Amino acid sequence: MLLTPEDITAIWLSLKVALTATLLSLPFGFATAWLLVFKTLRGKVVLEVLVNLPLTLPPVVIGYFLLLLLGKNGWLGKALAETGIQLIFTWKAAVIASAVVGFPLLVRSIRLGMESIDKQLIAASRTLGASWYDSLFTIILPLSLRGIVAGSSLMFARSLGEFGATIIVAGNMPGRTQTIPLAIYDYTSSPSSTAMALSLCMVSVVISVAVLLLHEMLGRKLDRSSAS
Amino acid sequence: MRLQLNLKKQFGSFFLKMDADISGERIGIFGDSGSGKSSIVNLVAGLLQPDKGEIFLDGEALFSSRDHLNISPEKRRIAIVLQQAMLFPHLSVKNNLLYGYRRCAEQHRKIKPDALIDLLKLEPLLHRGVNYLSGGEKQRVALGRAVLANPRLLLMDEPLSALDDQLRYQIIPYLRSVSEEFRIPYLFISHSVNEMQLMTEQILVVNGGALIEVTTPERLARNRMAQSQGGYLNLLHLADPVNQHGLFACRWGKNTLLVSTGANCSEKSLFELSSREIILFKKHPEAISARNLLECTVEEMFNSGGRIGVVLSADGEKLIAEIVQSAADELNITPGSPLFAAIKASSFRRLG
Numbered sequence: 001m002l003l004t005p006e007d008i009t010a011i012w013l014s015l016k017v018a019l020t021a022t023l024l025s026l027p028f029g030f031a032t033a034w035l036l037v038f039k040t041l042r043g044k045v046v047l048e049v050l051v052n053l054p055l056t057l058p059p060v061v062i063g064y065f066l067l068l069l070l071g072k073n074g075w076l077g078k079a080l081a082e083t084g085i086q087l088i089f090t091w092k093a094a095v096i097a098s099a100v101v102g103f104p105l106l107v108r109s110i111r112l113g114m115e116s117i118d119k120q121l122i123a124a125s126r127t128l129g130a131s132w133y134d135s136l137f138t139i140i141l142p143l144s145l146r147g148i149v150a151g152s153s154l155m156f157a158r159s160l161g162e163f164g165a166t167i168i169v170a171g172n173m174p175g176r177t178q179t180i181p182l183a184i185y186d187y188t189s190s191p192s193s194t195a196m197a198l199s200l201c202m203v204s205v206v207i208s209v210a211v212l213l214l215h216e217m218l219g220r221k222l223d224r225s226s227a228s
Numbered sequence: 229m230r231l232q233l234n235l236k237k238q239f240g241s242f243f244l245k246m247d248a249d250i251s252g253e254r255i256g257i258f259g260d261s262g263s264g265k266s267s268i269v270n271l272v273a274g275l276l277q278p279d280k281g282e283i284f285l286d287g288e289a290l291f292s293s294r295d296h297l298n299i300s301p302e303k304r305r306i307a308i309v310l311q312q313a314m315l316f317p318h319l320s321v322k323n324n325l326l327y328g329y330r331r332c333a334e335q336h337r338k339i340k341p342d343a344l345i346d347l348l349k350l351e352p353l354l355h356r357g358v359n360y361l362s363g364g365e366k367q368r369v370a371l372g373r374a375v376l377a378n379p380r381l382l383l384m385d386e387p388l389s390a391l392d393d394q395l396r397y398q399i400i401p402y403l404r405s406v407s408e409e410f411r412i413p414y415l416f417i418s419h420s421v422n423e424m425q426l427m428t429e430q431i432l433v434v435n436g437g438a439l440i441e442v443t444t445p446e447r448l449a450r451n452r453m454a455q456s457q458g459g460y461l462n463l464l465h466l467a468d469p470v471n472q473h474g475l476f477a478c479r480w481g482k483n484t485l486l487v488s489t490g491a492n493c494s495e496k497s498l499f500e501l502s503s504r505e506i507i508l509f510k511k512h513p514e515a516i517s518a519r520n521l522l523e524c525t526v527e528e529m530f531n532s533g534g535r536i537g538v539v540l541s542a543d544g545e546k547l548i549a550e551i552v553q554s555a556a557d558e559l560n561i562t563p564g565s566p567l568f569a570a571i572k573a574s575s576f577r578r579l580g
Contacts, residue, residue, distance in 0.1 A: 121316060123273075123308070124308065124314045127302070127374075128302075128373065130327075134331070142318045225318075
């Protein structure tokens with residue numbers, strides 16, 4: 001195993017970006033899934049398309065849009081710059097890129113979990129005196145926990161692999177915005193660094209397997225507690 | 229309890245139009261599946277909104293399209309028991325039971341958990357997970373959960389339909405005792421005439437989304453005797469059971485009846501007897517296997533879907549037997565004629 005100090009930073013940064021992106025997206029993902037499953041909205045199709053668009057769009061395109069939006073001349077970038085917040089070419093931009101790209105995966109999983117909840121359970125809770133948000137937190141949330149866990153692990157894993165959008169909005173600065181995939185990309189462009197690239201690949205495999213195992217474990221634990 | 233409904237609601241091609249003003253504590257809504265019964269439940273509970281109209285409960289508006297008023301379900305204090313128990317799978321039996329109670333305002337908490345748990349015999353189930361309960365146990369917990377929310381009206385939408393016969397008869401006594409003990413008015417929705425007879429005093433008959441008639445269980449049961457699964461149900465209050473060679477001799481008015489299921493009966497218990505379980509004889513049969521032979525007089529006769537209902541009086545107690553037309557002709561039954569009614573001891577079913 002050959003890991004330079006910059007590789008170690010890239011590993012930590014990848015984990016940090018993926019975790020932040022997932023945690024940041026969770027409340028929004030939950031809310032979006034809830035809207036899509038339980039609410040009759042006008043323009044639901046528009047929301048649906050918008051949420052799923054990052055799944056079909058090339059990540060590079062998403063990155064470019066984000067760059068236009070958050071860059072110096074973008075309307076959001078300008079507003080943020082006035083309050084002294086600089087996002088582009090920082091690790092925060094990588095978080096946003098990962099969040100946007102992974103969001104549909106999160107929403108899809110939570111949605112599947114929510115769709116399996118019998119609507120009559122929610123009706124029952126309402127007639128027992130629970131307001132809609134009471135019912136949301138005491139019935140819908142615990143019963144869609146499986147979907148939330150699945151969606152989070154999926155999104156976390158997807159964020160670890162995020163490349164296209166990240167390289168555009170966050171750049172590829174070793175030690176600052178370089179994540180594992182970007183570092184591997186760097187190594188592969190020089191023929192002498194095969195061993196270095198392979199080492200990082202191994203780290204990727206280990207992290208991915210760990211995420212999958214954690215997901216399985218949490219899923220089993222949830223099954224057990226709901227069966228007792 | 230007074231419930232006033234005046235509403236319209238369209239579901240795709242189905243149109244529900246209801247205009248009813250009904251008062252009582254034990255009201256039934258009777259109709260075949262697809263008649264709009266369950267929609268009424270959802271509209272009264274606030275889970276669906278009428279397109280137009282009003283819903284009043286005890287003079288208080290729950291919904292009014294004219295005043296743009298729609299009280300949300302959690303504020304209506306109307307609890308539901310559905311065909312499926314719909315227990316919250318992530319909560320224990322105890323937390324299911326207390327779900328509504330905890331959300332009920334202090335001043336409305338008249339029914340206490342301990343009293344209810346006692347009455348429904350839920351103690352042994354309290355710490356079990358809801359997935360380890362049988363169908364009947366689940367329904368008992370669902371009933372308890374609804375009652376503990378201390379509702380001012382209980383809606384029971386086919387609560388017995390998902391249970392097999394045996395379980396159904398285990399649950400009915402609980403349903404009856406809960407309503408008697410805690411005096412919660414209810415709407416009981418079912419397609420079973422027998423359940424209507426057991427659970428209600430007054431019945432709204434609905435069909436095709438409209439109210440057909442307001443009737444009594446007695447009239448409904450007589451009208452539907454031929455089609456109904458168990459015919460007409462005779463409800464008998466039997467008292468003071470005494471064990472006699474494995475059977476129980478009970479007092480029924482001035483008569484004595486032998487029943488096979490009298491074990492651990494209290495002093496006075498309710499039994500049902502289907503009109504189809506009674507065999508009529510013109511003369512005294514010398515020897516029969518049926519353990520009960522009552523000397524009766526025919527009080528009146530009625531026709532129901534080709535069958536003849538014979539209203540008998542046995543020493544002042546009333547009983548309805550069901551026979552076919554040819555049997556009536558052969559026996560030459562007319563009001564006032566004496567008859568013998570034979571009933572097997574195993575034909576009586578205990579209801580509580």
